[in-house]
Amino acid sequence: xxxxxxxxxxxxxxxxxxGFGGLALAQKLANRDVQIVLIDKNNYHQFQPLFYQVAxxxxxxxxxxxPLRKIFQHKKNVHIRITGVTKxxxxxxxxxxELGEIRYDYLVLxxxxxTNFFGMKNMIxxxxxxxxxxEAIYLRNRVLQNFEDALTTKDTETREGLMNIVVVGGGPxxxxxxGTLAEMKKIILPKxxxxxxxxLMKIYLFESSPEVLEVMSDDASAxxxxxxxxxxxxxxxxxxxxxxxxxxxxxxxxxxxxTHNVVWAAGIKGNAVDGFVSETYGRGARMKVxxxxxxxxxxxxxxxxxxxxxxxxxxxxxxxxxxxQPAIQQGKLLAKNxxxxxxxxxxxxxxxxxxGSMATVGRNLAVVDLPFWKFQGAFAWYVWMFVHLMSILxxxxxxxVFINWLWSYVTYDQSLRLIIKPKxx
Numbered sequence: 001x002x003x004x005x006x007x008x009x010x011x012x013x014x015x016x017x018x019g020f021g022g023l024a025l026a027q028k029l030a031n032r033d034v035q036i037v038l039i040d041k042n043n044y045h046q047f048q049p050l051f052y053q054v055a056x057x058x059x060x061x062x063x064x065x066x067p068l069r070k071i072f073q074h075k076k077n078v079h080i081r082i083t084g085v086t087k088x089x090x091x092x093x094x095x096x097x098e099l100g101e102i103r104y105d106y107l108v109l110x111x112x113x114x115t116n117f118f119g120m121k122n123m124i125x126x127x128x129x130x131x132x133x134x135e136a137i138y139l140r141n142r143v144l145q146n147f148e149d150a151l152t153t154k155d156t157e158t159r160e161g162l163m164n165i166v167v168v169g170g171g172p173x174x175x176x177x178x179g180t181l182a183e184m185k186k187i188i189l190p191k192x193x194x195x196x197x198x199x200l201m202k203i204y205l206f207e208s209s210p211e212v213l214e215v216m217s218d219d220a221s222a223x224x225x226x227x228x229x230x231x232x233x234x235x236x237x238x239x240x241x242x243x244x245x246x247x248x249x250x251x252x253x254x255x256x257x258x259t260h261n262v263v264w265a266a267g268i269k270g271n272a273v274d275g276f277v278s279e280t281y282g283r284g285a286r287m288k289v290x291x292x293x294x295x296x297x298x299x300x301x302x303x304x305x306x307x308x309x310x311x312x313x314x315x316x317x318x319x320x321x322x323x324x325q326p327a328i329q330q331g332k333l334l335a336k337n338x339x340x341x342x343x344x345x346x347x348x349x350x351x352x353x354x355x356g357s358m359a360t361v362g363r364n365l366a367v368v369d370l371p372f373w374k375f376q377g378a379f380a381w382y383v384w385m386f387v388h389l390m391s392i393l394x395x396x397x398x399x400x401v402f403i404n405w406l407w408s409y410v411t412y413d414q415s416l417r418l419i420i421k422p423k424x425x
Contacts, residue, residue: 003099005079007063010035011342014104016085016097018045018068018275020111020324021305024331030075031341037079037102043068046133047392049324050401052173055136056180057144057416059407063400065133068391085111088275090298106300106338109273109287113306113322116267116284126246130173137420138261144419146260147193156200157258163201164259166249168241169266171215173358175224177263178205179361182231187412203233204257208240208266213367215321216357220367223376227361242265268322270307284308285321289390291349293334302338304330310350320352324391329353339402362386363409 001166005012011034015022018040022397047064054061087096094103115129128139132223143165150162167178181203190198205212205228211221212228212235228235240252241262249257252311270285280296282288286309288296293300305327309319320326330350337347356370360382368374385405392398409416 002082003097004100005035005037005081005102009033010077011105012037012103012109012184013106013338014039014102015108015110016040016095017112017271017305017307018042019110019112019247019305019327021112021327021331022108023071023188024328025108025110025304025335026078028332028335029073029338030072032335034075034339034342035077035079036075037081037104038068039081039085039102040068041082041084041186043080045071045081045233045393048131049388049391051130051133051136052177052180054133055130055139055143056177056184057140057334057414057418058180059401059404060416061133061137063397063404064392066397071393083180085273088273088301090275090301093300104300106341107302107309109172109301109303110296110305110327111271111273111307113268113284113286114271115372116269117264118267120243121361122243122245123262123264126244127168127262129264130177131268134355140417141419141421143261144417147189147196148419151195153192159196161247161258161260162199163198163261164194164204164257165201165261166204166206166241166244166257166259167263167265169264170205170209172213172237172239174205174207174263174265175212175228175359177265177360178203178233179231179365180226182228182233182411183362184414186232188414188417191413192417204236204259205242206236206239206251207235208238208252210238212237213359216359216367217369217374219374220359220369220376223367224359224361227365228366231362231365257277268287268306272307283318284309292337292347293330299341302334304334314350316352321357323357325355326352357386358384 014037016039021047044065044067050064053059068080083097083099085097094101115131117123146162150159153159167174167424213221213224242252243250244262287303289303289308289310293302295303306322340347358368360366364378364381366384367376368380
């Protein structure tokens with residue numbers, strides 16, 4: 001049974017996923033004479049680049065989340081359904097959801113990417129991923145609770161394990177988490193826990209490739225590592241974490257690290273949907289699409305953002321970077337192309353415009369790579385803050401984030417070190 005979506009004469013475009021790509025597409029199409037069904041597991045859009053600040057008690061979850069229904073309040077042709085998609089049946093032009101079947105004229109998969117543990121069961125069971133607001137809150141709870149537990153344990157080795165943190169993955173997320181943890185260790189946590197000896201606490205960052213921030217320029221990589229080490233992070237490049245049993249992390253160089261905390265920021269894979277043959281998927285469980293974001297073998301099924309891997313782009317033979325900008329640009333162009341296809345016109349091929357990349361390491365420490373200029377340090381940090389502030393949805397959210405950042409900058413403090421756990425019976 002279809003979950004109460006009215007039948008109209010309009011063509012129905014079903015969009016699965018309200019991340020950067022799906023939301024950009026839905027917003028562009030909302031003013032057109034089409035029916036949009038927007039499906040997501042959550043009733044809000046999440047601003048992923050700042051998950052780590054929620055995890056590190058710098059921002060409230062609500063300040064980087066924006067209700068979908070508020071975005072489309074006055075759009076009668078947009079129908080939002082909060083559910084999961086279990087299967088696509090292309091031959092019948094329908095999808096199966098937890099609420100029932102939904103038919104489509106055009107289907108857009110914008111399901112994004114999830115954590116890739118590379119089949120390591122102990123990591124799946126014990127490490128902490130950070131691909132959603134709820135996971136960021138869980139990480140905050142876990143780290144803060146471990147400090148509470150460290151206060152009450154008499155065993156030095158156990159206390160050290162509760163305080164030590166291993167971050168796996170030297171991309172922007174791993175670097176930003178490590179840098180923030182190092183600043184908390186230096187400035188904030190000793191004030192909260194004066195009974196603990198923070199000389200015992202070690203923060204490790206492991207990256208299997210030869211350098212951190214490998215996707216950025218050599219200057220950014222070098223400066224990123226220099227900033228991390230200046231903050232006291234133990235950076236290990238060319239080394240992998242091979243196992244984690246909840247108490248010890250094991251490395252590819254046979255090192256054994258006492259820790260209860262492994263933050264996994266090492267890999268992602270596409271959130272695949274059932275109903276497609278394995279040949280539909282390429283590297284990293286991403287759906288193969290052409291230059292118009294059409295899924296290989298289908299005229300009316302599209303994929304955008306992290307879940308899509310576009311063939312034929314010589315600059316990006318392994319697919320576009322799995323960050324916000326490619327998803328947003330693909331979503332905006334696909335809105336135009338679907339309308340062109342409906343009118344019988346030729347769609348326009350996608351061409352990614354690289355606006356640059358950036359990462360923040362700590363207070364007055366950031367690296368920015370723009371197409372025409374690469375710079376690091378305090379000015380890069382201000383640029384990073386401005387760009388992220390302007391990208392957040394909603395004026396209220398922008399103001400809340402700015403106030404939190406300003407307060408932290410002036411007081412050298414964060415006011416959100418709360419352990420908020422779900423009620424258990």
